[in-house]
Amino acid sequence: xxxxxxxxxxxxxxxxxxxxxxxxxxxxxxxxxxxxxxxxxxxxxxxxxxxxxxxxxxxxxxxxxxxxxxxxxxxxxxxxxxxxxxxxxxxxxxxxxxxxxxxxxxxxxxxxxxxxxxxxxxxxxxxxxxxxxxxxxxxxxxxxxxxxxxxxxxxxxxxxxxxxxxxxxxxxxxxxxxxxxxxxxxxxxxxxxxxxxxxxxxxxxxxxxxxxxxxxxxxxxxxxxxxxxxxxxxxxxxxxxxxxxxxxxxxxxxxxxxxxxxxxxxxxxxxxxxxxxxxxxxxxxxxxxxxxxxxxxxxxxxxxxxxxxxxxxxxx
Numbered sequence: 629x630x631x632x633x634x635x636x637x638x639x640x641x642x643x644x645x646x647x648x649x650x651x652x653x654x655x656x657x658x659x660x661x662x663x664x665x666x667x668x669x670x671x672x673x674x675x676x677x678x679x680x681x682x683x684x685x686x687x688x689x690x691x692x693x694x695x696x697x698x699x700x701x702x703x704x705x706x707x708x709x710x711x712x713x714x715x716x717x718x719x720x721x722x723x724x725x726x727x728x729x730x731x732x733x734x735x736x737x738x739x740x741x742x743x744x745x746x747x748x749x750x751x752x753x754x755x756x757x758x759x760x761x762x763x764x765x766x767x768x769x770x771x772x773x774x775x776x777x778x779x780x781x782x783x784x785x786x787x788x789x790x791x792x793x794x795x796x797x798x799x800x801x802x803x804x805x806x807x808x809x810x811x812x813x814x815x816x817x818x819x820x821x822x823x824x825x826x827x828x829x830x831x832x833x834x835x836x837x838x839x840x841x842x843x844x845x846x847x848x849x850x851x852x853x854x855x856x857x858x859x860x861x862x863x864x865x866x867x868x869x870x871x872x873x874x875x876x877x878x879x880x881x882x883x884x885x886x887x888x889x890x891x892x893x894x895x896x897x898x899x900x901x902x903x904x905x906x907x908x909x910x911x912x913x914x915x916x917x918x919x920x921x922x923x924x925x926x927x928x929x930x931x932x933x934x935x936x937x938x939x940x941x942x943x944x
Contacts, residue, residue, distance in 0.1 A: 664678060667681075703740070706739050706740065709739075713737060713739070713740075713741050715737065715741060720734075723743040724775060726743075727743065727745045727746075727775075728779055730745060730747070731747060731748045731749075732745040732746055732747040732748060733745070733746050733751075733772055733775045733776065733779070734746075734771075734775065735768075735772070736768070746772075757769065835847075835854060836856070839854075839856045840856070844856065884916070884919070885908065885913060888904065888907070888908060889908060891904065892904045892905055892908065920933050921935065
């Protein structure tokens, strides 16, 4: 057992005999001499009788001292040695059921056979099991898992066992709730982000209009400054879209590869045909899942694809 550390532990070891020890030894020797003198003069005891009484007295006091020392220090010595304990299965079962009623599991026993309970409110925190090889780390984890698999909850009349399916379903619902909360939080933060970006853009436009109208290049503050700087590249401004030529208008039109090939074959040789042929030969073509599903649903045979009715799991 660790009794702690004190500053007195750093001092030098005291001498074998201190002044008080010498005084007590002298008093004890003086008392023995007085008793010996009284026994031989007043009680008229012989020297042999005095020796016999002294021997019996020493044996009595010695055995009494050893017995009392063993009784008084048994708990401390047991805690220091930590011997292996033996518990009956019935007592172990009662301790486990008591731990379940307190929403805990039995983590182990101390040197005196008292159980250590591990509450569920502490188990949710992160933990680590450390120990040398063969110290019992795997056995400890197996005992905890075994208690969880056979654990019962509820009142004594309506207690029921928590099975693996219940634990999996509980974990499933827990993760779903986390995902839902995170999604709601992400949506809320996204709205706040867009609102903050809009406020920043409006503030920039207001400062830009003010500084241009006042012909200010810089606004100085005590801890910050706002400067007016020209862009590296000129910005495009469309004043009237109706006056812009049609050759500058474009639109993303989705064609299948077959439709685009038919269009290319009907075009005369030129720049547009070469651009479309390059688009046909290039990468980036993806299968349109909606078109394939629509064709198969309407009875058309599509080689290399099929509809399969799969399965999914749900909580009830």
